[in-house]
Amino acid sequence: MSRKNIMVLIILLTSSIGLLSCESIIDLPDPVKFEEKIVLNGNLVLGSSNVLIRLDVATAIEENFDSLSTALSGAIVILKYDSTELTLAETTPGKYEYSDNSFRITPGKSYTIEASYNDLTTISATTIVPYPIKIIEMSPIINSGDSLTYIPASDTAQFLDPYLFSFKVKSTVDGEFPSIIRLVNRALEPSKETMITEDNELKAFLFKWNGIGDDSDEDINRRIHTRNRIIFNSVDPDAEYKMGWIYYTFYGWQSFEVYALDRAYYNYHIRNIEDAPTDPNYLPESNVIGGYGLLFSSYRVKIDFFLKRP
Structure with a gap:
């Protein structure tokens, strides 16, 4: 998934259908209530000394938006693993990075990203890095x-x-x-x-x-x-x-x-791999608690x- 993906909620409304001259009513699903939440996208690459993620703010579909207007600037972003906590620095609007030659993303290890910003719900996401x-x-x-x-x-x-x-x-x-x-x-x-x-x-x-x-x-x-x-x-x-x-x-x-690719990536995409979702309110299975998006890892x-x- 591109780090520039913008999370939007799309509400699809279907109309009632007349069949064979008989009136037939199809119950519409409950509409998704839009909530302004943090959107996290990131890929931790096995063996890399660099962590780079993208943060956006979820935007209602009826609003005009682009990658710059949705970028979440000024957030506090922490990478956690074992008993270590590292702070990611914002390098450009919405992009947060940590880089150190002594740091390496390790196979089989669990990494968690936490992000907070003002009154928005704090989010967290965890990935377990696949083996080579x-x-x-x-x-x-x-x-x-x-x-x-x-x-x-x-x-x-x-x-x-x-x-x-x-x-x-x-x-x-x-x-x-x-x-x-x-x-x-x-x-x-x-x-x-x-x-x-x-x-x-x-x-x-x-x-x-x-x-x-x-x-x-x-x-x-x-x-x-x-x-x-x-x-x-x-x-x-x-x-x-x-x-x-x-x-x-x-x-x-x-x-x-x-x-x-890790289990989080599998869970996010499996419905598209097995069969196209038919629920108008379907959202992928995100591993971002409190928000939207996907944190995954790869080799x-x-x-x-x-x-x-x-």
Whole structure:
């Protein structure tokens, strides 16, 4: 989640529906009562000596707002772990940071952020840092700096076939597989000139470009800005993953990343992973007590490679 995310409460109202000329009344859910609360967003990265979080004030949807107007400046922010308490300093409006070369975020450890500001309810959020992961059984083996040749999707292509390489993910500590992992492929040089166009046109339109065409400069710019990063989430510790053709949208340098994410991240996103929520008043399962947002922790494995034209 971006640290610049702004928490807003959206109230969706549905109308009664007449069915087969009979009057049918659907009970509306109770509207969510807006409360001005602190919004916390932050990611503690395993092994890092830096803690950076973002604080905002929840804003009613009918109000005009931007990331500057919602930024919460002047809060007191404390990081707690073991018997230690560290104060985060505000570096820019809404951004609070702690950095010390002698400090390291440690796997398996619990960290809590507390934030308070004037009359707003004091908030707290806790994350338990996941253990490191490693990539195993990669075929073919890819190292940073290597080059791969793209394999276009033909008329008979499947969702993840053809693929460039396959692999599995394993925790470095037995029995400590993360609650959720995230696969990301980022095209680092997206442009009209590097856009992949050799795939079956219909399959690429549906599965790779999500219905975004290429008939105008506006469409191409949408592809560049919205499809330069392809993401897949998994909770299966035994899965074999195939980096199929749908992961690649532009030629040139790619950043292949695998993230281990904590239980708080899993709880926040699981409803979207399993099935789209249908409750108009649904809010994600936040671990921020007294407020909104998400504090989570992560570990990343990263390989940069060059994707060549076929």
